[in-house]
Amino acid sequence: MSRHRLTVVISQAAGKHPVKRALEEALVAALIMESGLDVSVIPSLYDLSPDHTGRLFLESVHGDMVVLSWLFPRAAFWLLDRDGIKGHLGETLLKPAADDDDDDGEPEAPRGIGAVDVPERHIYCIDLRDAATHDPFIDEVRRIAAECRTRREEKDRAASKPMMVELGTSLTANGTNGTNGVIGEHAATMPTFTAEQLLQAPGRRWYPVIDYSRCTNCMECIDFCLFGVYGVDGLERIAVENQDNCKRGCPACSRVCPEQAIMFPDYKTPAIAGAPVGAIGSLKIDLTRLFGGEAKDAVAQAVAERDRELVADGRDAVGMSVGIAKRQADKPQGPKDDLDNLMDALDSMDL
Template sequence: MADKKLTVVISQAQGKNPAKRELEETLAATLLMEPEIEVSLVPHLYDLSADHTGTLFLQALRGDLVILSWLYPRACHWILDRQGVRGKEGHVLLREEVDEDEEEEQKQNAPFENPERNKTIPDRHIYSIDLRVSSKPEDYVQEIKRIAGESQVQTVPLMDMLQSAPQPAQLEKYLKPLDIINADKNNGAETTEDVKLEPTKRRWYPVIDYGLCTNCMECIDFCLFGVYGVDQGGQILVEEQDSCKKGCPACSRVCPENAIIFPGHKTPGIAGADGEVAGLKIDLSKLFGAPDALEMAARERDAELVADGRDAVGMGVGLRKSSKVSKATDEELEDLMDNLDALDI
C-alpha cells in the first residue's frame, strides 16, 4: 500500500515580490523533504479561470488538502468552492487572532440551505493558510505537520490522481514546484514546456461566502451588470465573473451578511477578513462623516454605469427600503471607538 501523504498546494502571489517569492521557494524546498507531504505549486487562485490547467489540477486532487495562499482563509476557501474544489473547512491554528464571540456575532442569520449543492461537498477537509500571517517558513511547516498528524490523508500518489484527469501530461508540471520557481526567476528563458505554467491575467469578480449568504437576493437586485444569477436550486451565484467592473466592490457594501468578498480589495472587511474587522467596511465611513456604505455603493455603481455610456440611477434602483442605513447614533459611534481601540490600529 502506498505511504499516506498530505497534499499541500502553494498558490503563488500576484506579481514578483522578492520576499513573497523567497517564502514560496523556501516552503516548497522544505516541504519536498518531508516524506508525509506532497507539495505542488499553482498560480494565484483568484486569477485562475474555469478552464485553466491550474484549476483542472486542483479539481483532480482527492483527500484532505492544505492551501497556502496570499489570501484571507475565508476568501481562499470560497474561491476554491466556486472552482469546484470543495470540502469542509479545516481548523487552522496558524491564523490571525479572531475573537470567537465576534466571529459568532457576524453570523446574524442562518445561511440558505441548498440540498442539491450540499450533495456535491465531499467528505474531506480543506485547510486554508494565509501566507501573510508569518514571515517564518518554520511556522507553516510546523502547522502543516500538525495537520498531517490529524487529517485523513490520501493514500493515492498525486501522479496517479492526475492520470484520471483531463490532460494529465499538462497537469504534471504542477508537481515540480522548484522547477517552476526557477523558471520564473529566469523569466522563462530556456524553459521547457513541462515546467512552463499557463499564464494568467489579474481578475476582479465577487466571491460568495455560502456559509453566511442567506439568499436575500439584494446583490442581484443591486448589480446592473449581469454578474449574478440563480442556480437550479434557487441559490444566488456569480454567473458572469468577467462582467464585473474592475475595482468596483459596490455589491459587497450592500450585502447585509458580509457574504460577498472581493479578495483583491485593500479593505480587509471586503477582502474576506473574519471577525471584528469584517464589519468596518461600513462603520468607519459613519465615524468620519463620509457617505455610508449604501451611498458609497450607489456612487460606485453610478460611476461604472456612466463609464459604460449608461445613465446613473443613484439610490433609487436596487436598494430595498429595509436596507437603508440610518445615521449613526452616539451609542453606535461610542461602540465603534471601542472596537477601534481593541483592534490596536
C-alpha cells in the first residue's frame, strides 16, 4: 500500500477582511490536526508574481493538491494552470449552500482547446465562500484525501511499481514523515519554504485568466485588446502574454469572448469572475437595470471600457472601428434562449 500525502493550500483573501481571515485561521488550525495532509498558507493566488515564494512552492508540489481560495473554482484552477501548476480538475462536492432551487444549470460539455502538458495528478479547487464555518471544508478535504488515496492505490495495482520522476534542479530533501516514519512521496521532493517567505505580501494585480476548457482559439480577444495583453504561444495557442499591460478594472475582453472563456477572478460580476457557466440560477439577481443602469449590450460596454482606458493612456478612442468580430452579423438566428428573453423584457421596460 502506498502512502502519500495530500497538499492542502489556503489562498488568503487580499486585504484584511476580519471574517475571511478568521475562517482561514480556523481552517488551518483544524487541518493541521488531520493526518496525511501538508498544509500551507499563501497570499491570494491571483496576486502571486512568477518569482513569489508562494508560487514556487505550488510549483514544487507534484502530487494531488487541494486549493482553498476566495475565488470561483474555475478561476482558481485556470489561474494555477496559467502559473504552470497543472493537473486534472478534481471535482469538489461542496457547493454553494444558499440555493434551494433545482440544479439544472449544469454546464454543457467543454469544447475548448484544453490544457497542454497536464501531469497525472488532480487539483481540487474549493471556493471559501461556499460555507460560513470551517467544518464543511474539513469534511470535504477528508473526502478528497480518501478519494486520492483510492485513486492512487488503484493506479499502483495497475502499474506494479510507481516511479517518481524528479524534474528540475536539486531541492532540499526533507525526507522523513513525522507521523509514521514512512518517506512521503512528496515530502522527499519538497523544498522547504518558511512561512514568512510564503506569506510575503504581493502587490495587487489585474489580468485575464483563460479557461482553456472553453477557449476555441478564435482570437477575438487578441483582435479586441489594444494594450498588447494577448499573444500566441509556440503552439499557436492564445495566451496571456503581457499580463501587466492589462488595465486595472477593465474586463472588456471578457465581454467580447464568445465562449465566456476569459475570467477576471476579482471582478464584481460573477459571470466575469469565473462562476460556473450556465449556472446563472445560483447567482444573485442583478437589479442594475431596474435601478437605472444603461441598457448596453456586452460589446457596447466592452467598447466603452476600452475607449476609457485608451483615453486614460493619452491615445484616441476607437469605438467600434477596431477588433469587433462580425460574428453577430452572420450568426444564424437561432431560437431565443432565456437570456435573450430576459434582455428583451428589460428593453421593453420603461426605465
